Amino acid sequence: MEAFYFGPSESYLLGVFHPRQSTSRNEAVVLCNPFGQEYLRAHKSMRRLAINLSKLGYSVLRFDYRGTGDSAGDLTGVTADHWVEDIEHAIQEAVDMAAVPKVALIGLRLGALVAAKAAKNNNQVSRLVMWDPIADGSSYLHDIISTVLEAQNQGSRSRILKADGTLHFNGFSMPLPFQENLSNLRLDDLATTVSAPIAQIVSHETEAFTNLSQQLSERSDFYYELAPAPHDWNYVDHVGGILWPKPVIDAIEAYFDQRAF
Amino acid sequence: MQEQVVMVGDDLPLVGVLSEPDPDKNSAPDTAVILLNSGVIHRVGSCRLSVTLARNLSERAGLATFRFDFSGIGDSEARRGTLTAAQAAVEEVQEVMDHLNQWKQFDRFILYGLCSGAFASYRTALCDGRVIGTVQLDGYCYQTWKSSILHYAPRILSPSRWVQFVLRKLGLVKFKKGAEVSGIEERYFEVPNFAGYPPRQEVTKGLRELNERGLSMLYVFFGNEYYKYQDQFEDCFKPVVFGDNLTVIHHPHATHILSEPEERKAVVESISDWAQDLIKHTQQPDRNGSETGHRVSLSASNEAPN
Numbered sequence: 001m002e003a004f005y006f007g008p009s010e011s012y013l014l015g016v017f018h019p020r021q022s023t024s025r026n027e028a029v030v031l032c033n034p035f036g037q038e039y040l041r042a043h044k045s046m047r048r049l050a051i052n053l054s055k056l057g058y059s060v061l062r063f064d065y066r067g068t069g070d071s072a073g074d075l076t077g078v079t080a081d082h083w084v085e086d087i088e089h090a091i092q093e094a095v096d097m098a099a100v101p102k103v104a105l106i107g108l109r110l111g112a113l114v115a116a117k118a119a120k121n122n123n124q125v126s127r128l129v130m131w132d133p134i135a136d137g138s139s140y141l142h143d144i145i146s147t148v149l150e151a152q153n154q155g156s157r158s159r160i161l162k163a164d165g166t167l168h169f170n171g172f173s174m175p176l177p178f179q180e181n182l183s184n185l186r187l188d189d190l191a192t193t194v195s196a197p198i199a200q201i202v203s204h205e206t207e208a209f210t211n212l213s214q215q216l217s218e219r220s221d222f223y224y225e226l227a228p229a230p231h232d233w234n235y236v237d238h239v240g241g242i243l244w245p246k247p248v249i250d251a252i253e254a255y256f257d258q259r260a261f
Numbered sequence: 262m263q264e265q266v267v268m269v270g271d272d273l274p275l276v277g278v279l280s281e282p283d284p285d286k287n288s289a290p291d292t293a294v295i296l297l298n299s300g301v302i303h304r305v306g307s308c309r310l311s312v313t314l315a316r317n318l319s320e321r322a323g324l325a326t327f328r329f330d331f332s333g334i335g336d337s338e339a340r341r342g343t344l345t346a347a348q349a350a351v352e353e354v355q356e357v358m359d360h361l362n363q364w365k366q367f368d369r370f371i372l373y374g375l376c377s378g379a380f381a382s383y384r385t386a387l388c389d390g391r392v393i394g395t396v397q398l399d400g401y402c403y404q405t406w407k408s409s410i411l412h413y414a415p416r417i418l419s420p421s422r423w424v425q426f427v428l429r430k431l432g433l434v435k436f437k438k439g440a441e442v443s444g445i446e447e448r449y450f451e452v453p454n455f456a457g458y459p460p461r462q463e464v465t466k467g468l469r470e471l472n473e474r475g476l477s478m479l480y481v482f483f484g485n486e487y488y489k490y491q492d493q494f495e496d497c498f499k500p501v502v503f504g505d506n507l508t509v510i511h512h513p514h515a516t517h518i519l520s521e522p523e524e525r526k527a528v529v530e531s532i533s534d535w536a537q538d539l540i541k542h543t544q545q546p547d548r549n550g551s552e553t554g555h556r557v558s559l560s561a562s563n564e565a566p567n
Contacts, residue, residue, distance in 0.1 A: 040305070044303075237452070241453075
């Protein structure tokens with residue numbers, strides 16, 4: 001494993017590269033994180049997934065988007081499209097480091113939505129794997145705002161700062177420009193324009209997941225799997241407990257093991 | 262400010278990020294602040310607090326900082342051995358100090374931690390004289406008679422608490438702890454396995470030793486269940502005459518993971534201010550002298566909610 005900074009100097013990104021550990025596959029993998037508290041709680045799962053895939057022969061790059069984790073700055077002035085750019089930098093970095101022509105994207109929650117946009121028209125993307133994807137940016141924001149308002153009634157201090165519209169949720173802030181940009185992203189629009197094969201691997205069933213899988217099932221290269229596992233990434237306790245949904249991690253690993261490109 | 266990823270150790274290295282101030286803004290080229298993990302959250306810290314603090318210390322206080330993952334946490338691979346997690350943490354902080362000393366010639370360190378990170382900073386300070394200051398967020402503290410009254414009185418007067426108490430005694434309601442509270446199956450949810458608090462006498466002895474050594478200590482307590490009033494820390498450790506070495510700040514309306522942006526900002530700024538004062542008052546020529554302590558700040562905040 002190698003950790004380093006890459007990308008433009010004004011928006012440098014923390015990357016962690018896991019070189020392939022066995023038979024070389026002609027494809028690398030880039031992992032795309034979710035937002036906020038979900039990112040913190042998913043770190044262990046993403047790392048374990050990276051290690052397991054590297055043992056299957058895939059070189060894997062994990063990274064933090066700008067304004068998150070160890071990467072540059074905060075989210076002031078950042079939009080979801082900047083995260084799409086960050087994924088594009090990560091794809092190029094993975095291609096260079098692994099010396100492969102193609103990269104698979106695995107996105108968790110919001111990471112799946114921005115990964116779908118990055119996969120659109122990018123001929124270096126070999127496939128897109130959506131793990132419990134956020135299907136609609138606008139609905140995602142609506143859900144957060146509803147949760148915040150509900151929690152406020154129970155004494156929580158998560159809130160929307162009305163002066164500038166910044167959303168504060170579970171200890172993380174999302175400024176208005178990010179929200180406005182994100183609310184325009186929808187997987188049903190994006191996924192149809194992605195030419196690479198798509199997999200949807202989910203830990204539970206929702207109406208949004210079902211609608212998306214029905215829409216994508218017309219594609220011959222679509223793969224769907226339900227791997228029941230805990231999925232409350234926004235559960236926050238006072239000691240920083242970490243979700244560890246092993247069944248869905250195993251399912252993604254099995255998908256990559258059985259379906260090499 | 263510049264940041265770089267650093268791997269400490271050849272075999273199963275500890276992964277961290279060094280933040281260095283611009284050379285013309287470096288206030289103490291011999292001193293680094295080391296930020297420790299809290300529980301099982303990786304080095305960015307609860308609500309990204311460690312990153313925010315590290316950059317603030319570099320940019321505002323002109324100090325180099327190093328945030329890293331203990332072995333088995335975040336990006337650092339687990340190491341095998343016979344030490345307890347608490348003992349291994351001390352060894353690993355010392356390993357990091359050795360590395361930073363050899364590489365960057367830092368020979369004085371300030372240790373920062375929240376919760377289990379605070380406990381590790383305290384224990385490391387006890388066995389390593391290179392540590393000149395600790396910043397402990399919700400560090401070791403125990404009940405006093407006053408905090409007990411403040412803690413239990415509202416419960417005694419609360420009918421719903423009595424109902425819960427009776428139901429628990431009858432076995433009709435289970436007292437939940439750890440992963441059980443989450444409602445998530447334990448095998449799918451990892452929570453820190455905290456060692457119990459050491460006896461109060463042991464911590465009192467340790468604090469007396471650190472105080473006599475001249476260690477500067479900043480304690481910040483949040484609105485947790487057991488820290489109830491501004492002076493609880495000093496009341497708790499009354500046998501220790503802290504003098505000028507101790508600063509205590511109480512944020513009664515902040516949560517343990519510091520999820521509120523204004524509280525987080527206030528805590529980060531007060532730590533930066535404290536560190537700047539510490540550096541100002543501990544120049545290298547004094548380091549080997551007889552000075553045993555200095556006043557960093559007498560004031561303690563007891564802020565109203567924003």
